Amino acid sequence: MTTNRRNFLKGAFGGTAAAVAAPAALFAGEAQAADLPKKWDMTADVVVCGYGGAGATTAIVAAQNGAKVLVLEKNPENAHISNTRMSGGIFHCPFKDGDKKALQDYAQAMFSGENIPWKEEGEMPEYSVECAKLWAELSPTNLDFLQSLDPEFIGGSQPGFNKASFPNFPGAKECKYNAYRATYSKRMKNFNQPSYHSPKLETSSGEAFWRCLEEGVKKQGDKIKVEWETPAFKLYKNAKGDVVGVAATHKGKTVNVRAKKAVVLCTGGYEYSKPMRQAFLEGPGVEGWAFYGTTSNTGDGIAMGMAAGAGLQKVGKAAARVIVPTQKRFNGMRIGSITPSVGAPNSIVVDNFGKRYEAETKVTDNPSRYFFYKAAVEFNITTLAYPRTPSWMIFDETLRNRMPLVALGISVVGYDMVQWDAKNEEAIKSGLVLKADTIEELAEKVKNHPENKNRMVPENLVETVARFNKFCDEKKDEDFNRRPATLGKVEAGPFYAMPLVAGGPNTKGGLLADADRRVLTWEGKPIPHLYCVGEIASVLKFVYQGGGNLTECLVYGRNTGKIVAKLPNTAV
Secondary structure: OOOOHHHHHHHHHHOOHHHHHHHHHHHOOOOOOOOOOOOOOEEEEEEEEOOOHHHHHHHHHHHHOOOOEEEEOOOOHHHOOOHHHHOOOEEEOOOOOOOHHHHHHHHHHHHOOOOOOOOOOOOOHHHHHHHHHHHHHHHHHHHHHHHHHOOOOEEEEOOOOOOOOOOOOOOOOOOOOOEEEEEOOOOOOOOOOOHHHOOHHHOEHHHHHHHHHHHHHHHOHHHEEEEOOOOEEEEEEOOOOOEEEEEEEEOOEEEEEEEEEEEEEOOOOOOOOHHHHHHHOOOOOOOOEEEOOOOOOOOHHHHHHHHOOEOEEOOOOEOOEEEEEEEEEEOOEEEEEOOOOOOOOOEEEEOOOOOOOOOHHHHOOOOOHHHHHHHHOOOEOOOOEOOOOOEEEEEEHHHHHHOOOOOOOOHHHHOOOOOOOOOOHHHHHHOOOEEEOOHHHHHHHHHOOOOOOOOOOHHHHHHHHHHHHHHHHHOOOOOOOOOHHHOOOOOOOOEEEEEEEEEEOOEOOEEOEOOOOEEEEOOOOEEEEEEEOOHHHOOOOOOOOOOHHHHHHHHHHHHHHHHHHOOOOOOO
């Protein structure tokens, strides 16, 4: 399978006017119509909005349980790039001989922390307890489920993922936590090759995960129909308050879609909605952030749910770290790229003044990368500024020549949304990465960068680099205890600086929902026949074990698919 680059870019960045405008319109108060349509253009038992990991899983299981399913997808088929496909393909599958109560306790600690004695931030245990029960019940069989869709699918073991990422959480040891990376017979021969160019048997990561779900959809035959380029933008309710369908846009026209049993919103987060980013994200929510997931996530489902009376939860949270903000924009906001090179030998990260503030290896470690992000968005109330936004990765020629600074095989680079070469030369030519012959000269270039605002102190950066190089000689980072194996000097000119901002694959908060993923009002009452699964209402928060988002697609998609298939038909 290949993707036509020109068509992909057109689909990814052009979109339909209606799709982009829908969330903004609904925020402005254009709620659902008072009257139901006189004619339904399409009808199904279950209507799923969004065809990523959550939507596909929900559709498959609903169809397995006897429902006719219609999936409405915003993107064209030849440009169908979801966060699921663009991800690293990690999913959780705790070992079956682990303690189930411990697994529930560990999951609840990740979701809300209500069972952690020292926790001080408020949460809603009435939802998190039941969500954790489902996680404990279903997550150990995630691999079994995927292999039932495609027996060729393999969950490849990953070093560092065969344990709980938070060892101090309740149940961490006894639950025997584990995660796999999606793959087929083997990892790609060249991991820097975009995965959609690989033969199936050499596909891994999010592309492998998605192809497995595709096989599952195909097996259901005519029980599942996918309507491409058909973004939903409004929910319909009957006189009783039941959700009975959606309005969507198809080929420039509004189509009315009847859902006899339920509508399931699986439209992802709000990464590329400017008003939502400004409203919800901590720190400088637009210029101070970048995301490396799909540009399709513009908060459509969140806006639809709010217009229908839904409450919100965890909406200010994201699966965050620090990443490079590229020069490519969508909806006025920068597209970012994952940066596995951060924390590599021959590099450091400094604030706008030229000083280190954390161990750089935390940026790529699971789960400490999220702790690094929290440090990066620190706000100085005295100066009314974010001294670490952007931060600056300082590195030398040795690192520039050794490895790509970004991941070439997945995410925005792996899907041709952002161009990057293996030697990082194009990023230097474009001015994204600054280059200088000396550290002093590099500091001046950073100082003159419009986002630094003349804050860089060249003497600080010179001193910081010298001090770090001394630690490399001594094989011990006395300031931040960075891993000794990564202590390589920044000494081989020319020297480089690359900006880093808060970012990640996706936002996590959204619609308020219970464990069965029923969408709830602010008062906690279910909106009848309205459900949501995935990033649109993530059970996770800033405490995040890598692979959690794909896991909740599987866990709650499997449960919700079974529930909605058995619902009675609504009246219109």
